[in-house]
Amino acid sequence: MTLHNDFSTEIIGQSPALISILKKAQQVAPTDCTVLITGETGTGKELLARGLHMNSSRKDMPFVAVNCAALSRDLLESELFGHVQGAFTSAMRNREGRFQIADGGTIFLDEIGELPLDLQGKLLRVLQFKEFSAVGESKVRHVDVRIIAATNANLLQASHEGSFRQDLYYRLNVIQLKLPALRERPGDIKDLCNHFIAKAARRYKKAVIQLNDSALKRVTAHNWPGNIRELENAMEHAVLIGIGNEITAEDLPFFDEANAETMIDFIRPLTDEGLNLQNTLRNIEAHYIQAALEYTDGNKNQAATLLGLNRTTLVEKIKRGLPDSFSNVG
Numbered sequence: 001m002t003l004h005n006d007f008s009t010e011i012i013g014q015s016p017a018l019i020s021i022l023k024k025a026q027q028v029a030p031t032d033c034t035v036l037i038t039g040e041t042g043t044g045k046e047l048l049a050r051g052l053h054m055n056s057s058r059k060d061m062p063f064v065a066v067n068c069a070a071l072s073r074d075l076l077e078s079e080l081f082g083h084v085q086g087a088f089t090s091a092m093r094n095r096e097g098r099f100q101i102a103d104g105g106t107i108f109l110d111e112i113g114e115l116p117l118d119l120q121g122k123l124l125r126v127l128q129f130k131e132f133s134a135v136g137e138s139k140v141r142h143v144d145v146r147i148i149a150a151t152n153a154n155l156l157q158a159s160h161e162g163s164f165r166q167d168l169y170y171r172l173n174v175i176q177l178k179l180p181a182l183r184e185r186p187g188d189i190k191d192l193c194n195h196f197i198a199k200a201a202r203r204y205k206k207a208v209i210q211l212n213d214s215a216l217k218r219v220t221a222h223n224w225p226g227n228i229r230e231l232e233n234a235m236e237h238a239v240l241i242g243i244g245n246e247i248t249a250e251d252l253p254f255f256d257e258a259n260a261e262t263m264i265d266f267i268r269p270l271t272d273e274g275l276n277l278q279n280t281l282r283n284i285e286a287h288y289i290q291a292a293l294e295y296t297d298g299n300k301n302q303a304a305t306l307l308g309l310n311r312t313t314l315v316e317k318i319k320r321g322l323p324d325s326f327s328n329v330g
Contacts, residue, residue, distance in 0.1 A: 009051030011044050012195050013188035017180040021048075028175050029055035034127065036112075036172045037150040039179035041305055042229030045150040046110060048179060052148060053106040061105030064098045069114035069301060077119055083135035091136065099132060099143050106146045112172065113153035113164060114301075120165045127171045147172070152305055182224040182231060189220050192228065196235035197247070206239060212246045222254060225306050226295055289317065 009022065028035060029052045037045045046065060053063045071079055074088070082097030098107060109115070115123065126132050127147060131140050149172050158164035182189070193211055201208045211219065215238075224230055238251040292303035304314040 009054075010047050011051065012192055013185055014191075015180070015185035015188050017185050018188065021177050021179060022051075024175075025052060025177055026055070028052070030057065032056075032146050034146070034172055034174045035148045036155075036174075036176045037148065037179065038176060039150075039152065040181050040227055041152050041302060042227035043179040043181060044228050045179060046108060048177060049106075049108040049148045049150065053108075053146075056106070056146070058105045058146060062102050063106050063108065064102035065108040065110060066098050067110045069111040073116045073119070076116070077122070078135050080119070081122065081132050081134050084137045088136070094134075097134060099126065099145060100141070102145045103143050104145070106148060109147065109149045111151060112149040113151045113155055113158055117163070117165065120168050124165065124168045124171060127168075182227040186220055189231070190216060192231055193219060193235055196232045197239055199232075200236040200239035203236075204240060207245065209239065209242055209245050209247055211238075212248055214249045215247050215252060218249045218252060225292075230295065285317070289314070 009025075011018070011022065013019075025048060035049075035052060037048055039045055049065070050063060053059060066079065068076060078091075078095065078097065080097050080099060082095050082100055083091050084094050109123075122132060126143065126145075130144065131142050133140055155164050155169050155173070159166040159169045182192075190211075193216070197210065198208055200206075219231075219234075226233070234253055235247075237253045238247045242248070242251045288307060289303070292306045293300070295306065296302035300314055301311050304311045307314065309317075
């Protein structure tokens with residue numbers, strides 16, 4: 001998408017909620033200010049971060065992305081700040097960290113809420129003084145890097161609870177850009193579908209196909225808990241199994257017969273016989289827990305986020321046991 005004054009990004013859409021955020025991004029992109037991008041999982045936070053970088057004076061310098069939830073605490077410190085030979089058992093040689101690699105450019109810290117407290121203090125020093133030390137080194141290194149962070153968590157609440165430093169939150173939150181969920185921009189769904197269908201068709205060397213009216217209606221009605229990422233996966237699935245020059249509702253992964261029958265069994269009219277509400281709600285809960293775990297490839301942190309739970313609550317629900325029909329829940 002291109003806005004006026006040539007602000008460009010790979011984000012697709014024309015909904016007012018999205019345009020409002022992109023116009024704000026356009027204003028701050030040329031500056032070196034720290035930006036905090038918020039929004040649900042799969043809303044395109046890294047794409048927006050790349051757009052900020054590519055529309056800044058740093059565009060010809062590195063853009064380095066780090067997922068703070070993907071590594072253990074020890075590995076993450078080395079990944080971010082580097083280490084010197086002998087710093088720990090497997091440190092056989094000096095290694096540059098992501099901050100050194102991004103020098104002169106932009107570093108994108110995804111899932112910043114997962115950063116351990118001690119590393120939060122080290123990051124705060126980079127923000128304040130543009131300096132850090134590699135693991136196992138006393139020497140202070142200086143770096144010129146713009147920091148863009150992203151999260152799907154409520155960092156302000158986390159700061160009140162003590163799991164996230166309040167001073168770091170305010171240093172990161174100079175400018176906050178909150179990306180809308182896909183369900184908040186239904187007018188963009190058709191254009192996004194067409195984009196992802198064409199992309200998948202090129203990848204798998206298939207003739208470009210399109211959604212028929214029935215499929216489009218169902219896609220538009222879907223809640224999209226995984227947002228843009230889920231939509232892209234759904235269109236790739238449909239392109240792979242679709243026959244002919246159009247995608248039908250039956251080609252969509254979330255409208256298969258088994259799932260439809262399962263949900264109809266969950267939600268049925270009351271009769272004089274009544275029903276066991278506790279079991280019904282338990283079955284519905286199990287259905288969505290399984291769906292969330294399958295969507296996130298078993299990642300309980302991400303599944304809990306999709307379900308609006310914290311990880312501990314999700315694990316407890318799984319440990320309490322679920323109905324036999326959901327015995328494969330991780």
